Amino acid sequence: MADRRFEELLERNQRSLGNYQAPPLLQNIVEMKPESGAICIITCADARVNPDEFLGLTRGEALVIRNAGGRAADALRSLEVMGSIAPIDLIVVVHHTDCGGLFTNDDEIRSKLCDRAPAHASTITDKWFGTFQSIGLDESIGEDVEAIRQWPFLPVEAQVVGYAYELETGSLRKVVPGKDLRK
Numbered sequence: 001m002a003d004r005r006f007e008e009l010l011e012r013n014q015r016s017l018g019n020y021q022a023p024p025l026l027q028n029i030v031e032m033k034p035e036s037g038a039i040c041i042i043t044c045a046d047a048r049v050n051p052d053e054f055l056g057l058t059r060g061e062a063l064v065i066r067n068a069g070g071r072a073a074d075a076l077r078s079l080e081v082m083g084s085i086a087p088i089d090l091i092v093v094v095h096h097t098d099c100g101g102l103f104t105n106d107d108e109i110r111s112k113l114c115d116r117a118p119a120h121a122s123t124i125t126d127k128w129f130g131t132f133q134s135i136g137l138d139e140s141i142g143e144d145v146e147a148i149r150q151w152p153f154l155p156v157e158a159q160v161v162g163y164a165y166e167l168e169t170g171s172l173r174k175v176v177p178g179k180d181l182r183k
């Protein structure tokens with residue numbers, strides 16, 4: 001059943017090939033040494049939260065890292081890799097209203113996983129799942145902006161800011177502004 005649904009998506013891919021234009025190769029982009037570094041958006045993997053759509057991104061315009069909740073801890077490995085290939089000078093944390101992370105908590109997730117694989121329960125006793133029911137939306141954004149600012153591999157020139165994406169209206173609300181880097 002699930003396979004059949006993906007078949008439909010593959011057909012859409014086939015239909016789109018007539019208009020396909022390949023982007024510049026990574027090697028060429030890196031050699032061009034653009035004056036400014038990349039913008040990187042870290043946001044939730046929720047299917048309703050599509051930065052291409054709510055930021056009107058064109059292809060190649062921003063790096064996007066998506067995971068459950070748009071949490072920084074999950075994104076750091078990707079930032080480490082991508083920031084080593086080409087500079088990143090703005091990181092934007094975007095969490096959203098009506099997020100699944102607001103409707104559950106780490107204990108609930110732990111308990112469901114333990115039911116599924118009881119033999120492995122001890123491996124997740126202290127695991128952090130990044131839900132934010134207990135702290136709420138704005139605080140989770142603040143926590144992640146701070147976590148990235150404290151991240152030892154953050155390039156000195158990189159700004160980190162935080163926004164809430166309001167699903168009800170489609171608008172972005174600034175939660176954590178950038179810091180004046182000249183200070």
Ligand SMILES: [Zn+2]
Pocket residue numbers: 044045046068069070096098099100101
């Ligand atoms: Zn979400």
